[in-house]
Amino acid sequence: MKSFELDMKRKNLIIILIDGVRLDRALQSEVFKRLASKSISFPQTITYAPYTNSAVHALISGSYGNRNGCNSYWHSINFKREFFKTLTEYLHDVGYYTYADVHSDLVLPNSGFDEYMVFDESLVDLKQRHSNLFEKMKAKNEENQNFFLYLHYSGIHTGIMNSVLKAYNNYSEEYFANRKFNEKRYDDLFRMAEEYIEMLGKKISDFNLWKDSIVLITSDHGISVGEKFGERAYGAFCYDYTIKTFAYYISSDFEPKEIQGQVRHVDFMPTILDHLDIELDKNFKPLDGVSLIPLINGKPFDEKIAYTETANPLDANAPPKKPNTKSVRTSKWKFILNEYNNSRELYDLENDPDELENIAGNGLEMEEVLFNELNKLQKI
Numbered sequence: 001m002k003s004f005e006l007d008m009k010r011k012n013l014i015i016i017l018i019d020g021v022r023l024d025r026a027l028q029s030e031v032f033k034r035l036a037s038k039s040i041s042f043p044q045t046i047t048y049a050p051y052t053n054s055a056v057h058a059l060i061s062g063s064y065g066n067r068n069g070c071n072s073y074w075h076s077i078n079f080k081r082e083f084f085k086t087l088t089e090y091l092h093d094v095g096y097y098t099y100a101d102v103h104s105d106l107v108l109p110n111s112g113f114d115e116y117m118v119f120d121e122s123l124v125d126l127k128q129r130h131s132n133l134f135e136k137m138k139a140k141n142e143e144n145q146n147f148f149l150y151l152h153y154s155g156i157h158t159g160i161m162n163s164v165l166k167a168y169n170n171y172s173e174e175y176f177a178n179r180k181f182n183e184k185r186y187d188d189l190f191r192m193a194e195e196y197i198e199m200l201g202k203k204i205s206d207f208n209l210w211k212d213s214i215v216l217i218t219s220d221h222g223i224s225v226g227e228k229f230g231e232r233a234y235g236a237f238c239y240d241y242t243i244k245t246f247a248y249y250i251s252s253d254f255e256p257k258e259i260q261g262q263v264r265h266v267d268f269m270p271t272i273l274d275h276l277d278i279e280l281d282k283n284f285k286p287l288d289g290v291s292l293i294p295l296i297n298g299k300p301f302d303e304k305i306a307y308t309e310t311a312n313p314l315d316a317n318a319p320p321k322k323p324n325t326k327s328v329r330t331s332k333w334k335f336i337l338n339e340y341n342n343s344r345e346l347y348d349l350e351n352d353p354d355e356l357e358n359i360a361g362n363g364l365e366m367e368e369v370l371f372n373e374l375n376k377l378q379k380i
Helices: 023-028 029-035 052-061 089-091 126-142 154-167 180-208 265-277 365-379
Strands: 012-018 040-048 097-102 116-118 149-152 214-217 244-250 304-310 325-329 335-336 342-346
Touching: 012 126, 012 180, 023 029, 023 180, 023 244, 029 180, 029 244, 052 089, 052 265, 089 097, 089 149, 089 265, 097 126, 126 149, 126 180, 126 325, 149 180, 154 180, 180 214, 214 265, 244 265, 304 365, 325 365, 335 365, 342 365
Parallel strands: 012 149, 012 214, 097 116, 097 149
Antiparallel strands: 040 244, 214 244, 304 325, 325 335, 335 342
16 A cells, blocks of 8 residues: 655645435445555544534535534524635645535635535525536646635435425324335436436546545435434434545555545545644644554554534424434444433444444443543533
8 A cells, every 4th residue: 555645746635515415325336346456545524513514514514513613404594714724724824725515605714715605505506506616627737826726516416395394294193104215216316426426427537637636525425214212303312324424535646445434524624634644733722633544554553533513403393403313433433412301322333333222221331432522522
């Protein structure tokens, strides 16, 4: 394996976030397998939040929402810019041209972007729109201008919003009684995401951008197809079908391989900065994430506990303003604290990956160990 050596010219950065991809579908997909084969693939990537806004804020800032202020659906405006410097701002400060294309200005902090565009997800052809953007990035690259391009694919989100979120509630008997139809609905949307990502991969190849760029492809969260009564899509619970996702980190500086250990979305911001030899600004708060470069280079690396939280709306029309469901996770164990009904859940993920048997309350030492870890993380 080739270890990282800094080029004289820094690499571009392309982040492609495919909203709402289920990990099981990504692992089965030939399109996604081809991406994995050319990447450092992380099939056990844990999101901070099982919904978009807080998940993306955590990804781009390397910090959990309970510290950066974006810990609720509606708290994007509370992001603490004075305390947390984003990946975009770091890149802009060292001369990158920065461009974002998103479906809502709540998704991503706009500070540091030269251009921050918002599209109407109900009208836009994202394949064509984002294909055209690569023409612009190609020109920047040919001018020897480093760029950071953030693309948000919302096709799955749009489909689920229209056909599930607007049609059912979290306790709809009709929805949960039709698991096969739910899966077919999701798979139809996923196939469009495959076409999109295949098109972008071809554009990157056609414009010879793989060798000059770091490309990070990931999802913000998964989508329920009816696994647990009380969650028709995402954002209600902290089960793995929504919080466990993937990340493909592609760079000519590294040989492709799969890393099975647990990592977290918050780790990719410091990883990218480390890769690009950009030092953290000590005038800002420390990050929750850590660089994965040592792990990629095969050096000893201690797995970090992943913290996730969300605001379960229960039977309300909108989620509460504060998280009421929280979890900590290792590769082997998951502990969930449901504050809305004061209940606990503990899962042995090695033997029960689908989280079917709650073994909390059986006197296992691991329950208290993880409960204490959760208390530490939620109070930071």
